[in-house]
Amino acid sequence: MVERKVLPCELTTTETEGEFEGYASRCHNLDDVGDIVAERAFHDSLTEFVAQGFIGGMNHDWDHPIGRPMAAKEDGKGLWIRAALSDTLAAHECRTLMQDGVVQHLSIGFQTLGKRILGDQAAVRAYWRSVGYSPQPDELDRAKQGARLITRARLIEVSPVTVPANRMTQILGVKSERREIVSERDFERFLREVGGFSRGRATAIALHGFKAVAKEPEQCFDSEAQGLYLRFLTLEARRLGVRLS
Numbered sequence: 001m002v003e004r005k006v007l008p009c010e011l012t013t014t015e016t017e018g019e020f021e022g023y024a025s026r027c028h029n030l031d032d033v034g035d036i037v038a039e040r041a042f043h044d045s046l047t048e049f050v051a052q053g054f055i056g057g058m059n060h061d062w063d064h065p066i067g068r069p070m071a072a073k074e075d076g077k078g079l080w081i082r083a084a085l086s087d088t089l090a091a092h093e094c095r096t097l098m099q100d101g102v103v104q105h106l107s108i109g110f111q112t113l114g115k116r117i118l119g120d121q122a123a124v125r126a127y128w129r130s131v132g133y134s135p136q137p138d139e140l141d142r143a144k145q146g147a148r149l150i151t152r153a154r155l156i157e158v159s160p161v162t163v164p165a166n167r168m169t170q171i172l173g174v175k176s177e178r179r180e181i182v183s184e185r186d187f188e189r190f191l192r193e194v195g196g197f198s199r200g201r202a203t204a205i206a207l208h209g210f211k212a213v214a215k216e217p218e219q220c221f222d223s224e225a226q227g228l229y230l231r232f233l234t235l236e237a238r239r240l241g242v243r244l245s
Helices: 043-052 089-099 121-131 137-145 184-195 199-208 223-239
Strands: 002-007 011-013 019-026 035-037 067-074 078-085 105-118 147-161
Touching: 019 105, 043 067, 043 147, 078 089, 078 147, 089 147, 105 121, 121 137, 121 147, 137 147, 184 199
Parallel strands: 035 147
Antiparallel strands: 002 105, 011 019, 019 078, 067 078, 105 147
């Protein structure tokens, strides 16, 4: 299951033309949807990410990636990356927005491999004490509901994003979590949110498979793009264990 997390980050352009660097993830803070990322959670996947990962287009536009990671490491603050932007129009536009301060946030696409449930505020507080973390007042309030502690995760991509919502720091972010697909309704939501299909077509695909819409592709896609979307969604559905007719 691929999840996306928009987190408090520090994003700066570098002196090297076409590069940027920043913190794409913070460790130990409790975000608005009840997740805490443990220190070194991404450690085992960083070599793979630098070699095979990518920088997604604005707001996780995977169809139009804008660059590739050059370096990634974890320290006491969180996950730091340095990336090179490609020589494309979308990448140039994104760099301009970064330099102008319009885009100040990064978001990660990742797969959770290890987690621990902290069932109540006492458990969350105990974790914070064990790592020497001082929570903000709003985090203490959210901790009443407990938290999911992400202990190990595979980093897939990093994208610049525009929408901030996390209240912890001056540089803000919001998390959008991809829910587990366990029903046809969940798969329909997946098709609408990830694939860009209309509600009617997503429902038809969820109930009857891609053959239900194969003769009438979405108007917003040309034939090549439609094929790529169907291939991506098919592979993702198989990985998630969703059976397609």
